[in-house]
Amino acid sequence: KQEVTQIPAALSVPEGENLVLNCSFTDSAIYNLQWFRQDPGKGLTSLLLIQSSQREQTSGRLNASLDKSSGRSTLYIAASQPGDSATYLCAVKLSSGGSNYKLTFGKGTLLTVNP
Amino acid sequence: GAGVSQSPSNKVTEKGKDVELRCDPISGHTALYWYRQSLGQGLEFLIYFQGNSAPDKSGLPSDRFSAERTGGSVSTLTIQRTQQEDSAVYLCASSLVRTIDEQYFGPGTRLTVT
Numbered sequence: 001k002q003e004v005t006q007i008p009a010a011l012s013v014p015e016g017e018n019l020v021l022n023c024s025f026t027d028s029a030i031y032n033l034q035w036f037r038q039d040p041g042k043g044l045t046s047l048l049l050i051q052s053s054q055r056e057q058t059s060g061r062l063n064a065s066l067d068k069s070s071g072r073s074t075l076y077i078a079a080s081q082p083g084d085s086a087t088y089l090c091a092v093k094l095s096s097g098g099s100n101y102k103l104t105f106g107k108g109t110l111l112t113v114n115p
Numbered sequence: 116g117a118g119v120s121q122s123p124s125n126k127v128t129e130k131g132k133d134v135e136l137r138c139d140p141i142s143g144h145t146a147l148y149w150y151r152q153s154l155g156q157g158l159e160f161l162i163y164f165q166g167n168s169a170p171d172k173s174g175l176p177s178d179r180f181s182a183e184r185t186g187g188s189v190s191t192l193t194i195q196r197t198q199q200e201d202s203a204v205y206l207c208a209s210s211l212v213r214t215i216d217e218q219y220f221g222p223g224t225r226l227t228v229t
Contacts, residue, residue, distance in 0.1 A: 004157070034217075043119075043206060043222040089158070101146070101171070103218060105158040 002027045006090055006106035014114050021075040021109045023090030028068050031095035035064050035075050038087045080113045119221035121207050127227045128197055136192040136224045140209030147190050153203040197228045
């Protein structure tokens with residue numbers, strides 16, 4: 001059974017700081033890995049999707065890396081802003097075994113960026 | 116274009132009552148998914164539809180939960196005889212055709228059972 005773990009559970013940083021969020025998964029047979037953002041009371045916004053054949057994806061100040069063999073991904077946020085405050089979720093999709101329709105999520109990292 | 120929509124956004128119900136949650140997927144998306152996010156828990160998969168069929172219902176927590184989809188579009192998740200442990204945010208997602216296609220999420224329905 002795929003398990004996804006996110007560390008830390010919560011993180012508070014001053015504005016302008018660079019930061020890294022971590023995600024690990026137990027089954028390396030993944031199709032892709034996705035990072036989401038969730039604001040309080042809102043749904044999920046997809047930030048970055050990394051296919052299993054890729055090592056990283058970048059969007060603006062965000063960079064996500066994937067090391068499938070070690071079961072790890074990181075989300076790097078450069079020059080953090082108060083508007084980045086949210087819960088960040090990591091999710092993986094298995095590539096086989098008849099379960100490639102479901103996303104398995106971590107419990108998220110609650111990020112607070114202080115002005 | 117329009118994204119995934121869900122209604123109601125918030126629902127408060129008394130223990131033992133039945134509730135229906137609705138999901139309108141993105142037009143043209145044939146795959147539809149339900150997830151649940153409980154306090155202190157991660158998002159957990161409940162069920163997915165390909166067209167009007169649900170190949171996998173194994174994520175539904177109990178037989179009080181059921182879901183249907185009609186016309187390959189709107190889906191309804193029904194919880195009968197609600198319990199306090201059913202309190203959660205219920206999220207719906209849809210994807211274009213294949214189950215490996217990217218899933219797009221709705222804003223969710225926050226269910227509170229008193």
